[in-house]
Amino acid sequence: MQIEKNKSLKEFNTFGIDCAAKYFISISSQDELLDALRSEIHSKLFILGGGSNMLLTKDIDALVLHINLKGIEVVNETNHHVFLKVNAGENWHEFVQYCINNDFGGIENLSLIPGNVGTAPIQNIGAYGVELKDVFESCSALHLETLKNKEFSNSDCKFGYRNSIFKNEVKGKYIITDVTFKLTKNEHAKRISYGAIKNELAAHNIEDPNISDISKAVIAIRESKLPDPKKLGNSGSFFKNPIISLSEFNSFTEQFPEAPFYKISETSYKIPAGWLIEQSGFKGTQFGDAGVHKNQALVLVNYGNATGEEIWNLALKIQSKVKKDFNITIEPEVNVI
Numbered sequence: 001m002q003i004e005k006n007k008s009l010k011e012f013n014t015f016g017i018d019c020a021a022k023y024f025i026s027i028s029s030q031d032e033l034l035d036a037l038r039s040e041i042h043s044k045l046f047i048l049g050g051g052s053n054m055l056l057t058k059d060i061d062a063l064v065l066h067i068n069l070k071g072i073e074v075v076n077e078t079n080h081h082v083f084l085k086v087n088a089g090e091n092w093h094e095f096v097q098y099c100i101n102n103d104f105g106g107i108e109n110l111s112l113i114p115g116n117v118g119t120a121p122i123q124n125i126g127a128y129g130v131e132l133k134d135v136f137e138s139c140s141a142l143h144l145e146t147l148k149n150k151e152f153s154n155s156d157c158k159f160g161y162r163n164s165i166f167k168n169e170v171k172g173k174y175i176i177t178d179v180t181f182k183l184t185k186n187e188h189a190k191r192i193s194y195g196a197i198k199n200e201l202a203a204h205n206i207e208d209p210n211i212s213d214i215s216k217a218v219i220a221i222r223e224s225k226l227p228d229p230k231k232l233g234n235s236g237s238f239f240k241n242p243i244i245s246l247s248e249f250n251s252f253t254e255q256f257p258e259a260p261f262y263k264i265s266e267t268s269y270k271i272p273a274g275w276l277i278e279q280s281g282f283k284g285t286q287f288g289d290a291g292v293h294k295n296q297a298l299v300l301v302n303y304g305n306a307t308g309e310e311i312w313n314l315a316l317k318i319q320s321k322v323k324k325d326f327n328i329t330i331e332p333e334v335n336v337i
């Protein structure tokens, strides 16, 4: 177990923010994890996965555990399904590609989402009509104080839109060490009703796509709109799409009849935050090295040396202008540290 001091986290967060960890350990086995948790290097712990859903605004005065547990294992099979247990430190997109190569269906729509497998359940990652919860069987997690393992089933996780028990009741109490997925081996349920996917497949004259075609379509759509964190620091959607009540929705659409929306239930509607931010005039704007992406207003970017504080100040500025213009509060999707 190697302990590093005052370690820069620039390479460990997709925003590319240069904050430091007081102590840092890269964890590549369960034993190392237990050793690190039993050590008394620092009274505070900070668990770091792929660093794709956080904005660092200050140095971390804690022991940072970088979860680097690797490995994919088939744990069960039926005629129709395969159950894969995947360790938390596997890169999400590489895992998606592994599934496509083995013709395991279910997560092709989630291609190219940054981050690691172990952090995917925390915010129930989702894109193009699919959410992690649709393929999630269970996960194992280690309790930070008792050091006991607990198995969380799909219903235990209380998944919601970019939400789960790990952001609420048990926030900060567990480290997810592996996730088991239930995927299809044949007769894949292909989800291609999302407009952008349909258009992308049609543009290539693909009428009956296989999961690889769907993955390629999703990759093409994402690459056209979303910046590659390796080239331009970002954390995907910075804000969640706000959900408003029917009465709020009625007065909103009366004023802005052209606004896009998704009906969630008889009494709630989701409004694309990207549209609100674009209408508020922020799309493509830049303040120092902090900016709003030119192709997708929901994505804040670091043009090089922005500090987390600069990006956070921009986020606050956007939040208050959107509130003023539309009387709707947009909340960050990323964890602001």
Ligand code: EPU
Residues within 6 Å of the ligand: 126, 127, 128, 129, 225, 226, 235, 236, 237, 238, 239, 240, 241, 260, 272, 273, 274, 275, 276, 278, 283, 295, 296, 297, 298, 333
């Ligand atoms: N829009 C604009 N201007 C913009 C961006 C979007 O007007 O700059 C409007 C458009 O009308 C568009 C609508 O917003 O039709 C929706 O945009 P899009 O389909 O790109 O999806 P989104 O709501 O912006 C969500 C997720 C993405 C996910 C896509 C596709 C959230 C917060 N974001 O974005 O997730 O990839 O749907 O399913 O729910 C992420 O979480 O990091 C992420 C990228």
